Amino acid sequence: AQSVTQLGSHVSVSEGALVLLRCNYSSSVPPYLFWYVQYPNQGLQLLLKYTSAATLVKGINGFEAEFKKSETSFHLTKPSAHMSDAAEYFCAVSDRRAAGNKLTFGGGTRVLVKP
Amino acid sequence: DGGITQSPKYLFRKEGQNVTLSCEQNLNHDAMYWYRQDPGQGLRLIYYSQIVNDFQKGDIAEGYSVSREKKESFPLTVTSAQKNPTAFYLCASSFQGGNQPQHFGDGTRLSIL
Numbered sequence: 001a002q003s004v005t006q007l008g009s010h011v012s013v014s015e016g017a018l019v020l021l022r023c024n025y026s027s028s029v030p031p032y033l034f035w036y037v038q039y040p041n042q043g044l045q046l047l048l049k050y051t052s053a054a055t056l057v058k059g060i061n062g063f064e065a066e067f068k069k070s071e072t073s074f075h076l077t078k079p080s081a082h083m084s085d086a087a088e089y090f091c092a093v094s095d096r097r098a099a100g101n102k103l104t105f106g107g108g109t110r111v112l113v114k115p
Numbered sequence: 116d117g118g119i120t121q122s123p124k125y126l127f128r129k130e131g132q133n134v135t136l137s138c139e140q141n142l143n144h145d146a147m148y149w150y151r152q153d154p155g156q157g158l159r160l161i162y163y164s165q166i167v168n169d170f171q172k173g174d175i176a177e178g179y180s181v182s183r184e185k186k187e188s189f190p191l192t193v194t195s196a197q198k199n200p201t202a203f204y205l206c207a208s209s210f211q212g213g214n215q216p217q218h219f220g221d222g223t224r225l226s227i228l
Contacts, residue, residue, distance in 0.1 A: 043219030051214035094213040101213040107157040
């Protein structure tokens with residue numbers, strides 16, 4: 001079965017500093033990969049996705065993620081944090097060998113942005 | 116605007132009661148999903164449906180039931196057999212295909228009185 005690990009349940013960054021959120025997957029075949037953001041008491045919003053095109057994927061709100069097959073990773077970054085980036089972020093994978101598109105989610109990383 | 120509507124936003128259940136959470140989408144998506152979210156545990160799949168009149172159990176289906184009579188609708192019933200129903204429930208939908216992202220509603224928060 002697929003699994004997703006997000007290292008660090010909480011991350012604190014200063015406004016203007018780099019945001020780095022880590023995601024590692026376990027699968028012998030690279031899955032489809034997604035990053036979502038969730039604001040309090042809301043649903044999840046798609047930030048970006050990797051579906052085997054370019055390994056560096058740009059998303060909304062200035063976020064990007066790089067797929068590294070050798071490291072089974074799909075880390076999310078943003079060069080300069082903004083107060084509005086305070087939210088919870090989820091990495092998710094979909095097994096490209098399976099019918100349908102069930103997602104397996106990581107446990108989430110909550111980002112706090114300090115002024 | 117197209118989207119996913121979940122209602123109600125807050126729901127309270129008495130012991131022994133069944134309650135039904137509504138999920139409607141107008142995105143013309145074939146597949147729909149129900150997730151449960153508990154603090155610090157990410158999202159866990161309860162049920163999913165890839166076509167009308169068909170659905171499959173997810174990882175934590177015990178104590179829940181669903182129906183898919185219309186493409187647009189995928190209601191979730193939390194039965195009295197679910198002993199710990201207090202959680203945030205999220206509905207999602209997508210086109211078919213593993214590379215298709217899921218789109219989420221704003222959730223229903225269920226609490227036990």
